[in-house]
Structure formats: C-alpha cells, structure tokens
Amino acid sequence: MTLLDAARKVRENAYAPYSGFAVGAALRTESGAIFTGCNVENAAFPEGTCAEAGAIAAMCAAGERRIAELAVIADGPKPVPPCGGCRQKLAEFGTGDTVVIMATLEGAQLRKTLNELLPGAFGAAQLGQV
Ligand code: THU
Numbered sequence: 668m669t670l671l672d673a674a675r676k677v678r679e680n681a682y683a684p685y686s687g688f689a690v691g692a693a694l695r696t697e698s699g700a701i702f703t704g705c706n707v708e709n710a711a712f713p714e715g716t717c718a719e720a721g722a723i724a725a726m727c728a729a730g731e732r733r734i735a736e737l738a739v740i741a742d743g744p745k746p747v748p749p750c751g752g753c754r755q756k757l758a759e760f761g762t763g764d765t766v767v768i769m770a771t772l773e774g775a776q777l778r779k780t781l782n783e784l785l786p787g788a789f790g791a792a793q794l795g796q797v
Contacts, residue, residue, distance in 0.1 A: 669738075670693045670694070670695055670701065670736060670737070670738040670768065671693070671738045671740060671768060671770055671776075673691075673693035673701055673703050673738070674691040674692050674693040674703065674718075674738040674739060674740045674770070675691060675740050675772070676691070676703075677691040677692070677693060677703035677704065677705050677718075678690060678691025678705055678718070678740055678741070679691070679705075680705045681705035681706050681707070681718065682705070682706070682707045682708060682715075683706050683707075683708050683715070684708060685708045685710075685713035685714075685715070686706075686708060686713065686714070688706075688741060688742075688743070689705070689706065689741065689742065690705065690706045690717065690718035690739065690740070690741045690747060691703065691704075691705050691718055691739070691740050691741075692704050692705070692717075692718035692719045692721065692722040692737060692738065692739045692740075693722060693737070693738050694719075694722045694723070694726060694734050694735075694736065694737040694738075695734075695735050695736045695737075696726060696731045696732075696733055696734060696735060697733040697734075697735050698731060698733075700726075700729070700731060702722050702723075702725040702726040702729065702731070703721075703722055703725065704717075704718045704719065704720065704721020704722030704723070704724065704725055705718050705721060706718045706721070707721065717749070717750060717752070717753050718739060719737065719739060719749050719753040719756065719757065720752075720753060720756055722737070723756055723757070723760060726760070732760055733760060733761075734757065734760045734761040734765055735761075735765065736765065736766045736767075736768070737757065737761075737765070737766075737767050737768070738767075738768040738769075738770065739767065739768070739769055739770070740769075740770040740771070740772065741771065741772070742771065742772045743771055744771070745771065745775065745777075746769035746770050746771055746775055746776060746777040747769055747770075747771070748769055748784070749767065749769075749784065754781070754784050754785040754788075755785065755788065755789070757781055757784075757785075758781055758785050758788040758789075758790060759790070761781050762781065763780060763781055763782035763788075764780055764781070764782065765780060765781045766778055766779075766780055767779055767780070767781065767784060
C-alpha cells in the first residue's frame with residue numbers, strides 16, 4: 668500500500684461533523700514504518716485536531732521520531748495544504764528535504780518539501796540546543 672493509499676483509507680475514519688471536511692494523513696518514518704491519522708473535531712474546539720497531528724502523535728507513541736515522507740488527502744478542489752501549526756509540527760520531526768505529498772480524492776497531486784512549506788522555520792537550533 669502506498670503512503671497515499673494509507674492516507675485515503677484512514678480518512679474514512681475522520682470525525683469532522685463541524686467542518687464536514689474529512690482529512691487523512693500517513694507518514695513514513697526513516698525506519699520504514701507507516702503511521703496514520705485523521706482529523707478529529709469536537710464541539711468546544713470545532714477545528715479539532717488535524718490529521719497530520721494525529722499521525723505524528725501515533726509515531727511518537729510508538730517511540731519513533733524521524734519523518735521521511737508524509738501524504739495528506741482530502742475531498743477539496745485542490746490538494747490540501749497542511750495548516751501552519753502542522754507545518755511547524757512536521758518541521759520538528761522532519762528535515763527541510765522531507766517531502767509532503769498533498770492530494771485530492773479525485774487524483775490531483777502536489778509535492779513540496781518542508782523547506783518550501785515553511786521556509787526559515789523556527790527550530791531547536793534557535794534555542795541553542797542543537
Ligand atoms: N485539517 C486537517 O486535518 N489537516 C489539514 O492539513 C488542514 C485542515 C482539518 C482540521 C479541521 O478538522 C478541518 O480540516 C477543517 O479545517
């Protein structure tokens with residue numbers, strides 16, 4: 668199963684009653700493992716938790732930390748771009764060269780690196796910790 672297939676499949680489990688916008692994400696780590704996530708909304712915070720954040724949480728819970736590639740898919744007119752907060756979360760666990768594949772259910776695809784999505788990212792280096 669490709670990363671995009673995994674994202675498409677997990678999207679079916681999205682809980683998005685407020686936005687009606689179901690999103691699925693799948694990431695592959697440097698070890699080759701795949702972790703998936705879907706968006707989960709709630710009444711108090713209708714924007715809920717993004718699919719990418721769910722996949723990152725699953726990766727961390729499994730003890731992994733390095734993202735090699737991520738795919739995200741939704742039923743929009745254009746490939747869904749990760750929100751700003753998710754770009755920062757992806758930068759935490761990927762590199763500038765990490766590829767993000769964005770897709771629509773209809774088959775449109777866009778590929779960008781994290782450097783392209785979040786140029787000049789704030790990171791641990793600014794804290795003097797790397
Ligand atoms: N959403 C994601 O899950 N990932 C994105 O990259 C963009 C937005 C979700 C959050 C919310 O549940 C819904 O899409 C509408 O913003």
